[in-house]
Amino acid sequence: MTQTPWWASEDFWRKTAIFVTAGMFVVLVVLTFDTMNEINAGSDRVPDYSVINHRIYFDFDAERGYQVPVVGEEAPLFGQKLSEEEAAALVSKGKLTVQARNCMNCHTLLGNGAYYAPDLTKSWLDQGWGAESLREELMFSFLKDPASNMRSFGSGRKMPNLNLSDEEARSVIAFLKWMSSIDTNGFPYRFRTIQQEARK
Numbered sequence: 001m002t003q004t005p006w007w008a009s010e011d012f013w014r015k016t017a018i019f020v021t022a023g024m025f026v027v028l029v030v031l032t033f034d035t036m037n038e039i040n041a042g043s044d045r046v047p048d049y050s051v052i053n054h055r056i057y058f059d060f061d062a063e064r065g066y067q068v069p070v071v072g073e074e075a076p077l078f079g080q081k082l083s084e085e086e087a088a089a090l091v092s093k094g095k096l097t098v099q100a101r102n103c104m105n106c107h108t109l110l111g112n113g114a115y116y117a118p119d120l121t122k123s124w125l126d127q128g129w130g131a132e133s134l135r136e137e138l139m140f141s142f143l144k145d146p147a148s149n150m151r152s153f154g155s156g157r158k159m160p161n162l163n164l165s166d167e168e169a170r171s172v173i174a175f176l177k178w179m180s181s182i183d184t185n186g187f188p189y190r191f192r193t194i195q196q197e198a199r200k
Contacts, residue, residue: 041088045183049087052077052174056181058125058193066186067193069125077174078136087174094175097168106159109179111187117157124173124180125193132194136173143169 006012042048055072076082082090098104098120104113107120118126129135142149144166146159164172 047071047178047181048084049091049178050082050084051181052087052091052177053081056124056177058122058191064186067191068183068186069181071181077177078170087178090171090174091178093168094171094173094178097164097172098175101162101164108188110182110184117159119188119191120176120179121182121184121188122180122191122193124177125191127192127194129194135194139173139176140169143172 037043039046051071053074053076055075057070057072058067059070060066061068074081098109103109103120106114106117108115109120111121118128124135129138138149142159143162143164146161150158
């Protein structure tokens with residue numbers, strides 16, 4: 001009768017599986033806490049909500065090899081400077097509105113969602129708005145009445161009227177502006193920004 005080598009025994013592999021699983025669980029917990037610190041508003045890559053009080057634009061980072069968001073001079077959304085608490089409330093309402101109207105059924109946000117309609121991750125900076133000076137007005141008009149303010153660029157795709165209130169439309173725009181300030185490591189790839197002068 002031959003004896004099974006230790007490295008081929010069932011007991012050895014059972015213990016190995018338990019230790020590896022337990023070790024990976026510890027790694028997962030550590031990485032989760034580390035990630036939570038990185039993705040909370042106010043971190044290096046995710047600005048505070050009050051960033052909506054500033055001009056946001058893209059600048060090419062040669063070291064990283066892609067465009068990164070830059071927070072510039074003061075440029076309050078809809079001409080009204082908000083406190084951090086007011087900005088947080090407005091952006092949060094916009095996020096909840098986007099979730100409640102199931103925008104991700106057609107759009108992509110931060111890599112999640114569908115690809116039928118444009119990616120909204122950097123939509124505040126999208127060249128489709130034509131000019132920085134018209135952007136807020138065009139975004140508001142489009143959200144209020146998509147059919148009359150359609151910007152399909154030949155795709156033929158139409159956004160349904162979500163019957164947003166003025167407050168909801170403004171909060172969605174605040175959410176999109178804040179989201180455009182997040183450093184997403186160059187995502188979405190090959191994004192083309194609105195025509196703007198890179199001022200610092």
